[in-house]
Amino acid sequence: MGSSKGGDGYEKWVRIANKNNGYLGLHNWESAEDKMIVELGVVQHWSKSMFDQLGIEVGMPQPSPNDPPDCFVQFGTRSLGVELMLMVERAHLERAAKGESPYSGQLFQDMQWTKNRFFAKLNECLDYKDQNYSSRGVSVDTLVMFSPETWLFSHNVSHWLSETRVESRNSISSAFLLLDYAPDFGGRGRYPLYLLYDSIFTPAD
Numbered sequence: 001m002g003s004s005k006g007g008d009g010y011e012k013w014v015r016i017a018n019k020n021n022g023y024l025g026l027h028n029w030e031s032a033e034d035k036m037i038v039e040l041g042v043v044q045h046w047s048k049s050m051f052d053q054l055g056i057e058v059g060m061p062q063p064s065p066n067d068p069p070d071c072f073v074q075f076g077t078r079s080l081g082v083e084l085m086l087m088v089e090r091a092h093l094e095r096a097a098k099g100e101s102p103y104s105g106q107l108f109q110d111m112q113w114t115k116n117r118f119f120a121k122l123n124e125c126l127d128y129k130d131q132n133y134s135s136r137g138v139s140v141d142t143l144v145m146f147s148p149e150t151w152l153f154s155h156n157v158s159h160w161l162s163e164t165r166v167e168s169r170n171s172i173s174s175a176f177l178l179l180d181y182a183p184d185f186g187g188r189g190r191y192p193l194y195l196l197y198d199s200i201f202t203p204a205d
Contacts, residue, residue: 022103023096024088027148027180039084042146043071046178049193053186056201068133068140080141080200087125087147087177102150111151115160118152122166122177130169139171141200148180154192166196174198
């Protein structure tokens, strides 16, 4: 593996991690190939978190020739389509790209999450994907929304989701929220995973 600034080595990914003043970190990308690497990593983290945190075993992700879905995973005898979505505040990302810091000043203050803001963003993302799929006459087995938002903490998300039910969408059978790596989650470093609703992986009541 090369290490030149133009190559795919260490220096390149340091540069990528520092894009947008560090907003999104290693989940930024510069090319279509970079995006595929980032998305594959997210699905692998989801797959591992499924087993570690929910006791659900799925196979390694396999690329999809069509979109949707982004990839397929094996679950028992079924091959399930998995779609990915990045859950971020685009306006905040654009401000960081223009020079504001996510770690101080007004942008830092605006990036703090409340329960109302969290559910507004969550439902906005679900509605967007549901309407997009419905308008195309397609449906997906699983939507994984990944949020590398720096100040979206797992202890808050766990509390908020314990209090409020997320309504299912017609074109999405199962939906998950995956947060960025949290060193102290569950007593050891993990990517916190939340099952928002489901009609595939868990038995019906």
